Amino acid sequence: MTPVLTAVRSGLARGGIELRQTFTTAQDLWTYFFPTAILLVVMFFTRDVSVPGTSFSLGSRTLPSAIGMGVAFGGLVNVAQQLIVEREDGTLLRAKAVPNGMLGYLIGKIVLISGITVVSTTLQLVPGLFLVDGLTVTSLTSWLTLAWVLALGLVATMPIGAIIGSLFDNPRNMGLIMLPIMGLVASSGIFYPITNFPAWLQGVAQVFPIYWLGLGMRSALLPENLSAVEIGQSWRHLETLGVLGIWAVVGLVVAPVVLRRMARRESGSSVAARREKALQRVA
Template sequence: MSPTTAALRAGWSRGLIELRQSFTNGADLFSHFFWPVLMLTAMFFMRDTAFGSSGLLLGTLALPGILGMNAAFGLVTMSQLLTAEREDGTLLRAKATPDGMRGYLTGKVVSVSGGTLADLAIFLVPGLFLVDGLELSPGGWATLAWVLVLGLVATLPIGAVLGSIFTSARAQGVLQLPVLGVIAISGVFYPITALPEWLQWVAQVFPIYWLGLGMRSALLPDAAAGVEIGESWRHLETVGVLGAWAVLGLLLAPVVLRRMARRESGSTVAARREKALQRVG
């Protein structure tokens, strides 16, 4: 067995173990259920509200957008985990083993994507019973699958890049604000056509909007495209933008991770730990 294959297999096993542990730990379980329950509560209150004169319910339009938003949040999760494990020395231990960084990153992709899929299922299954007007078909489920896979490939490597840039878990708060701002303008809870045109252009640069659009195209009837930009689901544009983010992330992530790993040493981990203890004291 080649060293690369061994590292990938070890990473796969590590990721599955971490995923299983996240469903046996109280804090992680709370994290898995908190956002889906919060979003389901929001869906409950908007389920009977109509969007303008379109004849569509706001809850029906919002459910697929929330799915796209939660899928994109894998970026934040990946970034937070990478920064936290860089701070506590986990990354340094991975670096010290043969092909350890490749196995470590594989494990993180497996655990984060698996946790994201579980969170989506926790939200989607009760959501299907909560709102009316969804159109479920084999073609729709196939669209949901490819949008989700492409969306994860587009966001997780970018999350790894951001996790390599931030030097402490506390600095991750800086990331939350712009992500929340992008969510607010991405048509998650309300069709983006209700926003000023310049904001629509800004939102279309980022993957959250396209993930939401792809999810809506999978779960809503064709008539719902009438409230979208160009009155179309724009699948080609979805593939193009998400594909561009995926290529960018896959090119940047290995380079940034290698540079970050080279700078890691026992002394830098100890210095960060001492600084953290000083803040607590």
């Protein structure tokens, strides 16, 4: 067995172990269920509010948009957070010390984040089907669209999340990551049709993957006539594929370079220095 294949198998096993651990940890489970509960409550109370210009429920429109937002958060925020935390506690340094350890480490994170995202999507979608009406989940096309948007969304966002995580070495700096991402969520039409926003804001939102993930999920789960409230009165599948594909290519090209440089800078002294700073903050 080649060293690379050994690292791949090790990464897959590592990801499976971390998935089991996170799904048996009360604190982690709370972070999955609490946001989902809040979302479902919002959808329930907005089920009788109509999307402007239609008689369709705003709560029903929010569900697929929020699922797309969740995929973006999984790829961008969760990956970055994992890297930042595990740089501080020395996990990344230990992975670096093993032959092909970084490859196994990254494969493990891909398995972990992908698994968490799929479970989170299921936790939102299944109860939502019983709380809101009008979702188109009975056709094969809907499920295929949901699958390719989910898969491409993870490929487009996880490398970017890794790049972001490599730029920070302190978990307390997560606020610097969350603030701009929350700004993008607010401007990406997740909770309200983007066509009601100023044209310049619509243009900014369309540069980033959060808007396209929301649009792609809406195209999978909402009736065809709801595309009338979207930009161009269309689900724009080709544009969704193109923009997410560009982000995926850029991320897959840049992320390995950035991660290699980050790994080269990791040393026992740098980990010890970060630990000392963390202890001083606690004290």
